[in-house]
Amino acid sequence: MEGRAGSRRRLSDSEREDTAPEPQAPRLDRRCAHWKNAVGFWILGLCNNFSYVVMLSAAHDILRQERTAGNQSHAVLLADILPTLVIKLLAPLGLHLLPYSPRVLVSGVCSAGSFVLVAFSRSVGTSLCGVVLASISSGLGEVTFLSLTAFYPRAVISWWSSGTGGAGLLGALSYLGLTQAGLSPQHTLLSMLGIPALLLASYFFLLSSPEILDPGGEDEADTAARQPLIGTETPELKKSGSGWNLSLRERWTVFKGLLGYIVPLVLVYFAEYFINQGLFELLFFWNTSLSHAEQYRWYQMLYQAGVFASRSSLRCFHIRFTWALALLQCLNLAFLLTDVFLAFLPSIYLVFLIILYEGLLGGAAYVNTFHNIALETSDEHREFAMAAACISDTLGISLSGVLALPLHDFLCSLP
Template identity: 45%
Template sequence: MKMPESESEENDDAITNDRDLRNRKWIARRNLSSFWLLGLCNNYAYVIMLSAAFDILGEERAPSTTPSPITMLTVNWSVINGTTSPTINPYDCNPSSTAVILLADILPCLLIKLASPWFADLIPYDVRIGFCVILIAAGLIMVSFAKTLALTIIGVSLASLASGLGEFSFLSMATFFDENVVSTWSSGTGGAGLFGALSYAGLTSAGLSPRNTILVMLIIPVLMASSYWLVLVRVPAIQSCTWGRRQAHIQYPPLLEETEKEEEDITSIQDAEASHLPWQEKVAVLKSVLYLMIPLMVVYIAEYFINQGLYELLFFPHAWLPHQEQYRWYQVLYQTGVFISRSSVNIVHIRRTWIFALMQIANMIIFLTQLFYFYIPSIFIVFVLVLFEGLLGGAAYVNTFYIIRREVSVDKREFALGAPTVSDSIGISIAALIAVPTHTAFCNRVVVK
């Protein structure tokens, strides 16, 4: 029996729609997965460098002067108030603060983020990402084989350049995809912190040297290249951008679920002319998101002052972990908090990001006063505070970019998502500059015994 022509056409349409829906879901999953992996790879080398900072600087010590947990207090005799008294320095100090590594890890990143908003959109995404892959690989190899601190810092700086260019580029690229790629990107960057710190702590605890551990991480640039060129379904806006010219009509890929607002966005961006904004409009966009950028910067000032100025001095000599292990696990717990909060924006969304800045400042005050008065009785309390610090930092980051992705008009969104990445780098740079003299001051401090 022959099926009526109208029913046959309806069945064909249903099959086509079903196939189209499955294809759209598959593309959406690929893109979400790709952005997670790209976030992971982009920040992984950065995290590894910071996790290794204490060990890299520790190699500068002469073996005979390396303090043990038992003999770490330096005892001197000083004349105080007319009497000779024993004095101690209650800190197990490296010759240089780990903030030295932080400066090498963030200043190139800051410079590239300051420059990128004004010209990077004229460079093809493929070229930018390829450059990131090469820089990460070169940085890891140089740090692994460097015999001097100067060469190590150059290697760290190469990885930093890759991280800065990558963060700007990938967040800008999120303009052309489902808004959920912002949350998966942020989750991936949080995962870089957690898995980077864990892998470094685990491999070094298992007996691998710090520099050989860094060499193992060459898998990361390979994974980044695979995620971008093989997993991501790249859209015409990305593929057809050539040197000095943006295509006039930008197309979105299929979305998993198209809301009315998203359909309007798609229409407006497809009808828009070339998306390279004049500098006057870029300045106006920056002003419009300052209320988000400033709290994020304050969060990172407090956060990284703790991480690279105070962590290495928070030593509990009677704990079961030696000093290096304590420092490594502070990093692991901090990155755990960052990963959890950066993955949470679709569950908990907070618009008042200034709250995170106030709470992080309070956290910094607690850590700072601990180094003066040693009133925290157990390392477990510090572990909880470190975890909380990471939760605050991650939440501030993901909520900031999620708000921008949702609220900035679509024709300005590519710039608006990329430019504010400079906030965290400025905050980290200020923190590092403060941390270096703070480290020196604490390590020169003497207390009457």
């Protein structure tokens, strides 16, 4: 008995020795792939929005240098928003006909073209063309990479969002720092041509093949809490295929199911950019050593810092009901708009805190909206749903521009 038991133990030990190393390699490969994908999507988020942020700063500098007549900020805003809006409106209808790799190439080429055009610009029209290219690159890239997250573990959404938040902070800081260090705007822009190259390298060489078996990668708690966003019991959706193999009727059904997340995000961005475009320059304090321009720059920096922090916060906390964020951002807008008329806030530091809070709300709304959509849509609808929901932020920004800029001009004309 002991001999048989001992032989059984020896046999199991030898079997463990033979079989133990085998699971290690896949586990290590999976962990390596996880970090490659995480870093890859962070870099893609950074590069995708980086040129967009830098282009706006550079275009405004060139417009000021040329001392053009009239208010050119409206033209810059249109060149900045309209191409992205058109791309995101058309994306759910036919962008899937173009494979991912050509889309990424187009995005990278447009980003590089925007740097070159604005660097060598000698006219307002050329500068605006550079902003248009940056807008095409950013809009096309956002739709493409958010759709691409449907084939990877859901954790990459957090990394993508963090990268886009970092772009606002690092893009503005790098352009400001290089120009303040003595580089001309032209040489500063040309030195940033490495950003589109980094975007292409991250996509083609850093990302691993999508994990087909476990695209979710969610925790058990998330799995237990998961509820279908779309009524998948309907016959139409049961017959749908994977990816974009959906009829127009099925896409409309999916889109209607997304409205509970799209509408709050539209409201968040409407209130957010109404504050940024219409109120920042009017929130001026005399009882401080900061000049008007310095106060405005502090507002922008604190806003971008708040966005970066909250877009990177998904692993710390998850907000399911994004309607609350929309309500809080609208209250933010009402409070600051009231202060513009009544000037009741005694210190600029209170405004600093409110603007930091504004950025935190906006970033949290973005990352949690797309995380919730990824969590609550079925596998065959996720790619389409992520692309369709991309319209939210751009639509909110566009609506705020329609109202905020005329209001800003009206308030500035008051005696």
